[in-house]
Amino acid sequence: MMKLPSSRKLGLSLSRLLFTFAMVYSSCVVTVHAESRKELSGVKNEISRQQHSLNSQKKKFSTLQKSLKQQELQISKLEKEIRETKSSLAQSNAKIGQLENKIQQLESQKREQSEKLKELIQTYYITDRADAASSVFNNDAEADRMSQYFQFLAEQRAQTITDLENTKQDLETSQQQLKLEKDNTAQLLEKQTDKLAKLKSTQSKRQGTLKKIKKDISNDKVYLSELQRNETRLKAEIAKAERRATISMNGLASKKGRLPWPLKGRVLHRYGASQAGLSRWKGIVINAKYGEPVKAVSSGTIVFSDYLRGYGLVVLIDHGKGYMTLYGFNQTLLKKEGDKVTTGETIALAGDTGGQAQPSLYFEIRKNSKTQNPLAWLSK
Incomplete structure (x- = not known):
C-alpha cells in the first residue's frame, strides 16, 4: 500500500509549485512587455523616420519651387x-530706311544744283563775252537791260551756291545720323544675341528643375501638400484683394453664359475634374499658343498682378459685387495692380509659368471667394 505524503509536505510542495509558476509567468510577462516596448519603440522610430523623410522631401520640393520661380x-x-x-x-531700321531715302534725294538734289550752277556760270561767261564784243554798238537802253540780266544771273548763281551748300550740310548731317543709327542697330543686335543666349540657358535650367520636380511629385503626400x-x-x-477692393461695378451676374473667352482654345482640364488624382481643379485650363494674348472677360480693376507659386x-480682376476672375500660367503680365481694364482688353500673354509642361491658361471665376464653373459663364 502506497504511503501518502503528509499534509505539511503536500502544502510545501504546492507552495513551491505555485512559486515556480509565478516566477515563470512573471518572466514571460516581463519578456512579452519588453518585446512589446521594443516593437512600439521600433514603430515610433519608423514613424519618426518617415516624417523626417517627408519633411525633407517637402523642403527639397520647396527649394525646387523657389528655383523654378526665379527661372520663370x-x-x-x-x-x-x-x-x-x-x-x-x-x-x-525704319529710321535707317528713311535716312537712306533722304540721302538719295539730297544727292540727287545736289547733282541738280551743281548742274544748274554750272549752266549759270557758262551762261554768265558767254553773255559777258558777247556783251563785251558788242558794247560799242549798244545804246543805253540795251546796256541797262544787259546789266539787269547780269544781276539776275548773279543772284541766281548766289542762291544756287547757297542751296548747294545747305544741301551738302544736310547731306553730311544725314550721313552722320545714318552711321549712328547703324551703330545703334549693331549694339542692339549684339544685345539681342546675348539675351537670346541667356534665355536659352535659363530655359534649359528650367527644364532641369521641372524634371526634378516631376520626380519628386511621385510622392503623393508631398504633391498633395503642395x-x-x-x-x-x-x-x-x-x-487681401477683397479687403482692398473699393469697386462699385455691377459684377458679372447679368452676363452669365455670355462672357467672351479669355482666349480661344481646347479645354484641357475642366472645373471639378481630378487633379493628379489628389485634388480637384477649381477652374479650367485652356490650351494656348506661347505668347498668345489673354483678354479680360469683363471690365474691372486689376487687384493682383504678380507671381504666385503653383x-x-x-492677373486677378475685381468686377464688383464680389465677382473676380483669375488668369494664371501667363508668360508676361501687361497690366499692374490698380489698372482699369475693359472687356476684351489684353492683360497678359499666355505661357507655361507655374511649372506647366505646355503653354496654357488657367482661368477661374469666383463669387465671394467661392469658385464657380467657368464653362457656365462663358459663351457657348
Whole structure:
C-alpha cells in the first residue's frame, strides 16, 4: 500500500509549485512587455523616420519651387527685354530706311544744283563775252537791260551756291545720323544675341528643375501638400484683394453664359475634374499658343498682378459685387495692380509659368471667394 505524503509536505510542495509558476509567468510577462516596448519603440522610430523623410522631401520640393520661380521670372524678364529690343531694332531700321531715302534725294538734289550752277556760270561767261564784243554798238537802253540780266544771273548763281551748300550740310548731317543709327542697330543686335543666349540657358535650367520636380511629385503626400498650400496662398491673396477692393461695378451676374473667352482654345482640364488624382481643379485650363494674348472677360480693376507659386504669373480682376476672375500660367503680365481694364482688353500673354509642361491658361471665376464653373459663364 502506497504511503501518502503528509499534509505539511503536500502544502510545501504546492507552495513551491505555485512559486515556480509565478516566477515563470512573471518572466514571460516581463519578456512579452519588453518585446512589446521594443516593437512600439521600433514603430515610433519608423514613424519618426518617415516624417523626417517627408519633411525633407517637402523642403527639397520647396527649394525646387523657389528655383523654378526665379527661372520663370528671369525668362519672362528676358522675353520682355527681347520684345523691347526687337521693337527698338524695327524703329532703328525704319529710321535707317528713311535716312537712306533722304540721302538719295539730297544727292540727287545736289547733282541738280551743281548742274544748274554750272549752266549759270557758262551762261554768265558767254553773255559777258558777247556783251563785251558788242558794247560799242549798244545804246543805253540795251546796256541797262544787259546789266539787269547780269544781276539776275548773279543772284541766281548766289542762291544756287547757297542751296548747294545747305544741301551738302544736310547731306553730311544725314550721313552722320545714318552711321549712328547703324551703330545703334549693331549694339542692339549684339544685345539681342546675348539675351537670346541667356534665355536659352535659363530655359534649359528650367527644364532641369521641372524634371526634378516631376520626380519628386511621385510622392503623393508631398504633391498633395503642395496643392493644398498653393490653394491656401491663392485664397490669402484673394482675401487681401477683397479687403482692398473699393469697386462699385455691377459684377458679372447679368452676363452669365455670355462672357467672351479669355482666349480661344481646347479645354484641357475642366472645373471639378481630378487633379493628379489628389485634388480637384477649381477652374479650367485652356490650351494656348506661347505668347498668345489673354483678354479680360469683363471690365474691372486689376487687384493682383504678380507671381504666385503653383499658378505662375497671375492677373486677378475685381468686377464688383464680389465677382473676380483669375488668369494664371501667363508668360508676361501687361497690366499692374490698380489698372482699369475693359472687356476684351489684353492683360497678359499666355505661357507655361507655374511649372506647366505646355503653354496654357488657367482661368477661374469666383463669387465671394467661392469658385464657380467657368464653362457656365462663358459663351457657348
